[in-house]
Amino acid sequence: MSNKTRWLAIGGAAVVGVALLSAQQTGALWTQSQTLDAGTIHSGTLDLSVGGSGISTYPFTALAGANMMPGGYAQAPVKVFNSGNVLMKYKLLSGIQSNSAVPLDLTLSTVVNEAACPATGNPTAPTQLYSGALVGSTFAERSVQPGAAEVLCLRATVGAAAQPGQSTTATFTFSAQSR
Structure with a gap:
């Protein structure tokens, strides 16, 4: 294999690695959660x-x-x-x-x-x-x-x-x- 081909293969692997890492970090932003206090509902007649x-x-x-x-x-x-x-x-x-x-x-x-x-x-x-x-x-x-x-x-x-x-x-x- 020539040096040129090796450099292209290494460069391509680096691009694929960066893309995978980038996708994993973006995916983490979609997994947030928050706990809220329970509300109170009142009922009655408004007239x-x-x-x-x-x-x-x-x-x-x-x-x-x-x-x-x-x-x-x-x-x-x-x-x-x-x-x-x-x-x-x-x-x-x-x-x-x-x-x-x-x-x-x-x-x-x-x-x-x-x-x-x-x-x-x-x-x-x-x-x-x-x-x-x-x-x-x-x-x-x-x-x-x-x-x-x-x-x-x-x-x-x-x-x-x-x-x-x-x-x-x-x-x-x-x-x-x-x-």
């Missing part, structure tokens, strides 16, 4: 109600107003009940209007009871959750214990750009979950 215990659809007519001018407002309380038996986390996802010709501003606060949100005047000791355009309104997640309620005070104020002879309705979408 968001508004207006009264057990009510899931609530026509909120108390926020209606007639013949309102720009700057005029309607204000009313609404109770959010946790009718279930687990801690409820809820939030306002959005507010929408049926007619943009009557722009409304929304001020949304929590109050201690329904009497603290009178039809006229300022709410008593409010904790403001949102202030701005009704369209796109939202607030951060709130907690309500099982069987308990939270009172929201909503004030819708007619914007300066409202067109005369128009009307609108507002729709609020809430979400609720337990953790």
